[in-house]
Amino acid sequence: MTLSHVRIIGSGLIGTSIGLGLALKGVGVTMVDSDLRAQALASDLVKSPTSAPVDLTIFATPLGAVHSLLDSEFATNPESAFIDIGSVKSKVKVEVSTSAIPSTRFLPTHPMAGREMGGAESARADLFQGRAWIIDSQGVDQEVTGRAALLIEILGAHLVDLDSGEHDKAVALISHLPQLVSSLLAKQLIGGEASWLELAGAGLRDTTRIAASDAKLWREIIAANRDSLEPLLKSLHADLGSLINSLSDENAVATLIEEGQAGRARIPGKHGGKAREYTYLPIVIEDKPGQLAALFDECANASVNIEDLSIEHSPGQFTGLITLALSDSDAKKLTDHLKSHGWSVHSPRQ
């Protein structure tokens, strides 16, 4: 079995990341979006044209947009297999059952990957590497499941076959509850002094990172999965109430922290994707125009490949810290090169 032409409806983070990953392996891809700016950017990034017949159509839109597209996409490519990538699975099964697409030709799926930044700009070909990709194969044609399995393999994810109802309970706990908790916590910051927030450290940043997520996507997800979420939120509400009543009881507080440790320890360590093994090279540069160009000139001279980079500097500070991610061998090569040309290269972080 092969994939010749995958049609991706939705040029956001997930759709474009799928497109990038497929194009890298030579699969023809068509990117579609009702937002023509997003479609143009995604198509320019993916660049994998083909005139082959569509063998797989992926609904990579927000949850609420799938329903209205089912009939028209089936009419356009009746020979295609169809999958979605939505965060809640019970609902889409019901929608398909009343659409033109036979239930045997539609596979509900959910890749367990994402970022708090949406849009084609944030897409990356390796978004699914090492991640679980859930499907619910019950009652679906083997040919359709086979095409989806090939897609999942090409993108480096691993297939997990799970009943839609159980999927929805699982994601309520591991994804939707953390989203709401992060939003609730971040909301409390509205009442704080700006000078307090300037003191924030990594703990606050990490706990509120996903609070930056898109409200339009999440309003639909929460509403679609409210039955699984409600008991979890009620349990949290009761625990929070108990904490408030025992704030001055050090033993009760210690018990809560220990229960949190126990829950945290249940998250398997080596999951969520292969962490890519880069060496992170810190370089202190003068914060003035031309320094970045000069640094990247040196990188080109040294013929090294920069995999990622970040800059840290504060306004008015004389120096900035740029961290380059490279392969181990490139990092060594670049370190030698830069040091011999007078740059301030520090030892890589372990």
Added chain:
Amino acid sequence: MTLSHVRIIGSGLIGTSIGLGLALKGVGVTMVDSDLRAQALASDLVKSPTSAPVDLTIFATPLGAVHSLLDSEFATNPESAFIDIGSVKSKVKVEVSTSAIPSTRFLPTHPMAGREMGGAESARADLFQGRAWIIDSQGVDQEVTGRAALLIEILGAHLVDLDSGEHDKAVALISHLPQLVSSLLAKQLIGGEASWLELAGAGLRDTTRIAASDAKLWREIIAANRDSLEPLLKSLHADLGSLINSLSDENAVATLIEEGQAGRARIPGKHGGKAREYTYLPIVIEDKPGQLAALFDECANASVNIEDLSIEHSPGQFTGLITLALSDSDAKKLTDHLKSHGWSVHSPRQ
């Protein structure tokens, strides 16, 4: 003013990190701990012996241990200046006022740095680089404040002078509340299926990272700061109750997510810099050596100032996406310049 010999009581994460940072700059350090294993490990890591008189004594113990050490440390080094590093400041001021140490010789301080892993093993000399280090200089000798300011400078932190009462309110919001929320969330995982937790992604990992923190430290911190924490927890409890009552109301859910976004956006960018309004310009580049240098040459030619940047690409991908953060006017200037030179610049995201 110089620091010749700093005596650090407490060989945990913070104490040992201070010791490492000072030793790196040639300051003599003595590491002390009631746990002799921790003291031996920290002393071996820090290795900065001296026989000079102690000019600064740092209480780097858990909160509850400071009180019983005040008199004996003053008796040992009556000429020393004294500081602590505890997470709650009002309590230690009261304790010092009834001790042998004159209040003018004791400066309450709090470095805004930490890790969820404790102990000398987790210490790092650069733990305080770029972080805020709060002091409450009210009523303290200039000489004592001066020695602490030198310590903070040597460790690469920046000094923030703040009243202890206001400090305690600030950390309740930006540190203690996130800790309790993370623990409460992680506790809910105890009820989930192990197979569900295998599907966990970065969102759950980040929101529960600090739930792994030490219960003995936190029981004292929460109890010591309960007056500042209680109203925040009650506000969170009320918001959570409202959410439970409006789970099927998509508008109410969207409002919560948006409020969370607004709260999250109040956290300044890296290094305590002010959050600034930039235009983020996406540019698709070929993924080959020299492209970044060429791009930054163009930026220099256009005389624009790049405030931040990010690169997204995967190894082996044909194209990369670089996003430049610039002022609105510089973004317009650069867009025109790059387009006229054949670069693939896309519209900024709104």
